Amino acid sequence: MQKRTLGKSGLEVSAIGLGCMRMSFGQAPLPDRKAMIALLRKAVALGITFFDTAEIYGPYTNEALVGEALEPFKGKVIVATKFGLRLEVETGQIVPDSRPEHIRKSVEGSLRRLRLEAIDLYYQHRVDPNVPIEEVAGTISDLIWEGKVRHFGLSEASAQTIRRAHAVCPVTALQSEYALWWRRPEEDILPTCEALGIGFVPYSPLGKGFLTGTIKETTTFDPSDLRSRIPRFSPEARRANLTLIALLNQIAVQKKASPAQIALAWLLAQKPWIVPIPGTTKLDRLKENMEAVRVEFTPDELTTIAEALAQIPIQGARYPEALERMTYL
Numbered sequence: 329m330q331k332r333t334l335g336k337s338g339l340e341v342s343a344i345g346l347g348c349m350r351m352s353f354g355q356a357p358l359p360d361r362k363a364m365i366a367l368l369r370k371a372v373a374l375g376i377t378f379f380d381t382a383e384i385y386g387p388y389t390n391e392a393l394v395g396e397a398l399e400p401f402k403g404k405v406i407v408a409t410k411f412g413l414r415l416e417v418e419t420g421q422i423v424p425d426s427r428p429e430h431i432r433k434s435v436e437g438s439l440r441r442l443r444l445e446a447i448d449l450y451y452q453h454r455v456d457p458n459v460p461i462e463e464v465a466g467t468i469s470d471l472i473w474e475g476k477v478r479h480f481g482l483s484e485a486s487a488q489t490i491r492r493a494h495a496v497c498p499v500t501a502l503q504s505e506y507a508l509w510w511r512r513p514e515e516d517i518l519p520t521c522e523a524l525g526i527g528f529v530p531y532s533p534l535g536k537g538f539l540t541g542t543i544k545e546t547t548t549f550d551p552s553d554l555r556s557r558i559p560r561f562s563p564e565a566r567r568a569n570l571t572l573i574a575l576l577n578q579i580a581v582q583k584k585a586s587p588a589q590i591a592l593a594w595l596l597a598q599k600p601w602i603v604p605i606p607g608t609t610k611l612d613r614l615k616e617n618m619e620a621v622r623v624e625f626t627p628d629e630l631t632t633i634a635e636a637l638a639q640i641p642i643q644g645a646r647y648p649e650a651l652e653r654m655t656y657l
Contacts (some may be wrong), residue, residue, distance in 0.1 A: 329375030334527025565644030
């Protein structure tokens with residue numbers, strides 16, 4: 329597996345990481361725990377060194393799964409997790425909470441569940457509008473000094489927030505959604521990351537499965553699946569967005585690759601400090617995703633793809649309104 333460095337931080341990871349959320353959260357029925365531990369360990373054997381989880385996934389169960397699976401590989405892999413979202417038991421709502429005292433409580437829990445002495449990369453999961461980002465960055469700076477965190481990250485933050493945080497504590501990586509059908513980061517986020525030397529980690533690089541070409545207009549989703557509530561996954565939006573899949577299939581034939589590999593390779597071609605983290609619970613998909621590093625595009629091919637994408641309007645919002653309001657703050 330090829331390696332990449334996240335910005336100017338010196339943090340070297342596999343060119344493609346592994347998003348672990350759906351291994352124990354966000355779908356029904358949940359995958360078998362032993363099978364997921366085996367999959368994580370197989371990923372290491374195949375060359376994946378970058379694994380992504382979060383406190384809120386479960387909550388807590390995903391970190392515990394990742395911690396158990398990767399404990400034999402301490403010092404050989406990079407584990408990223410996230411703080412700053414809290415589940416309100418009474419209402420079932422997930423709310424931002426980046427108060428310094430809550431961050432300190434979160435880091436201790438994450439260290440315990442992940443079986444680590446220090447968290448390699450610690451992202452603020454969503455910006456908390458009630459806590460100045462300078463206060464958050466200052467708290468993480470203290471945790472880095474104390475040896476509990478190695479690198480600071482943000483997720484779905486605005487360019488202004490990134491700059492303010494970076495001025496207090498260097499930001500190693502920004503994790504935000506970026507894919508062929510969601511390109512907003514190109515407007516001001518990627519230029520900001522490039523200017524400051526910050527790596528970029530696209531989540532949902534396969535469009536929550538849509539860009540694999542396996543989801544059709546008639547596909548149904550379990551009520552526990554977030555996609556059942558996302559406007560972009562309504563039957564009408566899916567029918568309209570199949571035009572993008574037709575383009576992906578065309579490029580895939582030309583490149584002798586799968587649509588998923590094309591979607592990932594396109595991201596890798598945008599910047600040398602971009603590291604996508606597709607999630608999967610299947611070994612064959614893991615291997616398929618990893619092979620995306622072998623697909624290369626010429627500058628002319630990238631221009632042709634950009635011109636084609638400009639002619640395909642994507643239908644449907646990427647999140648329900650309540651979740652979208654928590655982004656780009």
